[in-house]
Amino acid sequence: MTTSDALISARSLTKRFDPFVAVDGIDFEVRRGEAFGFLGPNGAGKTSTMRMIACISPPSGGELRVIGMDPVTQASEVKARIGVVPQMDNLDIELTVRENLEMYARYFDVPREVAGPRIDDLLDFVQLTERSSSKVEPLSGGMKRRLTIARSLINDPDLILLDEPTTGLDPQARHLVWDRLYRLKQRGVTLVITTHYMDEAEQLCDRLVVMDKAKIVTEGSPRDLINRYSTREVLEVRIDDEVREKLIAAMQGSVDKVESLPDRVLLYTENGDATLASIHEQGFETVSALVRRATLEDVFLTITGRSLVE
Amino acid sequence: MSVEFEPPPQVYPRPTFARARKLVERNILAYRHYWIAFTTGFFEPIFYLGAVGFGVGQFVDRIPYGGLELEYAAFLAPGMLASSSLNGALFDGFFTPFFKLNWQKTYDGMLTTPLNISDIALGEIIWAMIRGTIYGASFLLVMLGLGLIRSPWAVLALPAVMLSGAALSSGAMVLVGITKEISSLDKVMTLIVVPMFLFSGTFYPVSLYPGWLQPIVMATPLYHSATLLRDLTSGAADPGTLVHVAYLLAMFVLAATVASRLIRKRLIT
Ligand SMILES: Nc1ncnc2c1ncn2[C@@H]1O[C@H](COP(=O)(O)OP(=O)(O)O)[C@@H](O)[C@H]1O
Ligand SMILES: [Mg+2]
Numbered sequence: 001m002t003t004s005d006a007l008i009s010a011r012s013l014t015k016r017f018d019p020f021v022a023v024d025g026i027d028f029e030v031r032r033g034e035a036f037g038f039l040g041p042n043g044a045g046k047t048s049t050m051r052m053i054a055c056i057s058p059p060s061g062g063e064l065r066v067i068g069m070d071p072v073t074q075a076s077e078v079k080a081r082i083g084v085v086p087q088m089d090n091l092d093i094e095l096t097v098r099e100n101l102e103m104y105a106r107y108f109d110v111p112r113e114v115a116g117p118r119i120d121d122l123l124d125f126v127q128l129t130e131r132s133s134s135k136v137e138p139l140s141g142g143m144k145r146r147l148t149i150a151r152s153l154i155n156d157p158d159l160i161l162l163d164e165p166t167t168g169l170d171p172q173a174r175h176l177v178w179d180r181l182y183r184l185k186q187r188g189v190t191l192v193i194t195t196h197y198m199d200e201a202e203q204l205c206d207r208l209v210v211m212d213k214a215k216i217v218t219e220g221s222p223r224d225l226i227n228r229y230s231t232r233e234v235l236e237v238r239i240d241d242e243v244r245e246k247l248i249a250a251m252q253g254s255v256d257k258v259e260s261l262p263d264r265v266l267l268y269t270e271n272g273d274a275t276l277a278s279i280h281e282q283g284f285e286t287v288s289a290l291v292r293r294a295t296l297e298d299v300f301l302t303i304t305g306r307s308l309v310e
Numbered sequence: 311m312s313v314e315f316e317p318p319p320q321v322y323p324r325p326t327f328a329r330a331r332k333l334v335e336r337n338i339l340a341y342r343h344y345w346i347a348f349t350t351g352f353f354e355p356i357f358y359l360g361a362v363g364f365g366v367g368q369f370v371d372r373i374p375y376g377g378l379e380l381e382y383a384a385f386l387a388p389g390m391l392a393s394s395s396l397n398g399a400l401f402d403g404f405f406t407p408f409f410k411l412n413w414q415k416t417y418d419g420m421l422t423t424p425l426n427i428s429d430i431a432l433g434e435i436i437w438a439m440i441r442g443t444i445y446g447a448s449f450l451l452v453m454l455g456l457g458l459i460r461s462p463w464a465v466l467a468l469p470a471v472m473l474s475g476a477a478l479s480s481g482a483m484v485l486v487g488i489t490k491e492i493s494s495l496d497k498v499m500t501l502i503v504v505p506m507f508l509f510s511g512t513f514y515p516v517s518l519y520p521g522w523l524q525p526i527v528m529a530t531p532l533y534h535s536a537t538l539l540r541d542l543t544s545g546a547a548d549p550g551t552l553v554h555v556a557y558l559l560a561m562f563v564l565a566a567t568v569a570s571r572l573i574r575k576r577l578i579t
Pocket of ligand 2 (some may be wrong): 043046047163
């Protein structure tokens with residue numbers, strides 16, 4: 001890949017909150033038009049990384065270029081071309097829904113004749129047209145999130161940074177946000193998304209890095225990573241504690257890998273049904289059993305030995 | 311690989327008026343929803359002028375001031391004029407920025423746009439100055455109506471109110487940079503604002519204080535603001551008046567810079 005199609009490139013990027021290291025020398029590149037993810041548990045350093053890209057946190061070390069510019073010395077120029085959906089909503093609560101977009105259009109110097117129709121389109125896009133003269137506070141969490149997404153699009157950005165776009169939303173609200181992000185991706189907008197939800201990363205990201213304890217532990221497309229670190233299927237069984245260790249010992253040789261979680265045992269296998277049948281043949285009684293496709297959660301578990309969401 | 315790069319040198323982008331102006335636009339838009347709150351700061355100095363100036367003033371002899379003899383209301387009125395710029399500074403240089411910074415996170419959002427901290431600080435200072443100036447202008451009209459303006463120098467009173475507003479608002483923004491707790495609001499009121507309002511030569515001449523206390527009072531910005539305005543509306547202006555102008559100008563530049571630095575420390579981590 002040539003660096004000319006990299007919208008963001010980071011080398012040995014570091015963020016220290018002395019003496020603590022929140023981001024420890026990470027390298028990555030985000031290409032134009034892709035949806036790029038940072039997947040990792042709480043505290044991994046995702047937000048710290050996003051804030052550096054968004055020019056609101058100076059790196060403590062390493063190199064960072066965003067849209068070909070230096071986010072420290074050219075902050076205003078970089079910020080003019082990106083859209084930001086921060087982890088915590090910071091909508092202007094003294095203004096109405098529409099006024100929030102109007103003011104952000106002013107902050108970005110969007111010409112008035114462009115701003116008006118664009119705001120109409122954006123309100124429609126995030127399904128908030130009916131609420132346009134409402135104050136911000138009475139909106140639901142999902143609506144606030146959608147308004148924040150609309151706000152991030154007001155300057156028609158080359159790049160949108162979304163920090164945990166659906167954390168705290170109910171499933172329905174989540175799916176609506178995913179749908180909108182998916183449409184943005186279809187339009188060719190470059191998205192950078194952080195999440196600790198593996199399903200979000202799988203659905204939205206073309207490529208992702210897995211972060212843990214301030215470092216990048218692996219990178220690739222969701223399919224790649226699953227193929228690389230997991231089997232095609234996973235058999236999850238719940239079983240009485242007395243026979244748990246016996247089951248693990250018995251299956252150790254016949255599947256790719258066994259993970260013992262507090263509430264269940266995961267067996268990594270190419271054929272879950274066959275593995276389950278063999279468990280039953282050996283006389284084990286399972287409380288419940290589920291065969292599923294491998295996910296990014298399994299990738300994280302394989303690499304770190306822990307699950308993404310505690 | 312763990313190569314250590316030198317952290318980049320700290321650069322503080324200078325504010326531009328074009329960007330700072332956006333804060334003023336935002337506040338105008340917001341105050342359309344809260345216009346009643348906006349009018350409150352106008353009445354307070356008028357109430358004082360009525361109660362103290364005309365009430366208490368009945369019992370007070372003429373006050374010697376810069377070679378003139380002023381009746382009490384004419385002495386007090388410029389002090390209250392100065393305090394209208396203090397009101398602007400207090401409301402929109404301190405209270406609302408305090409909440410925007412600590413609770414509403416308004417500035418965090420603005421920072422993701424081309425606005426920088428220095429633009430935000432300058433914009434809020436300009437707005438608080440405008441608010442104080444609106445109060446000051448209406449108070450000047452009241453003074454004119456009551457015959458409390460004694461000199462053509464008073465045409466400079468409005469720019470002087472603006473200067474006073476700029477200085478006091480910058481000072482207020484410094485306080486925003488160093489306060490986090492809701493209890494700080496009380497402390498600022500009781501320890502800074504109220505004593506300054508009462509004792510800075512606003513209600514009576516500083517010469518009444520013992521010698522050791524006078525320099526302390528004369529170090530406060532409201533003393534310079536009140537004295538400057540009194541020189542202008544009474545006609546006692548002389549070259550010494552420029553000292554007050556210089557003090558307020560210096561305070562504006564210095565405090566605005568310090569405020570930007572302090573708020574930057576709070577927002578950029
Ligand atoms: N301003 C700060 N001061 C000190 N420590 C911080 C600050 N911001 C983040 N951290 C710490 O850095 C680590 C990474 O945080 P963060 O980047 O928010 O992770 P994530 O977004 O992946 O949950 C956490 O341990 C967090 O406590
Ligand atoms: Mg985070």
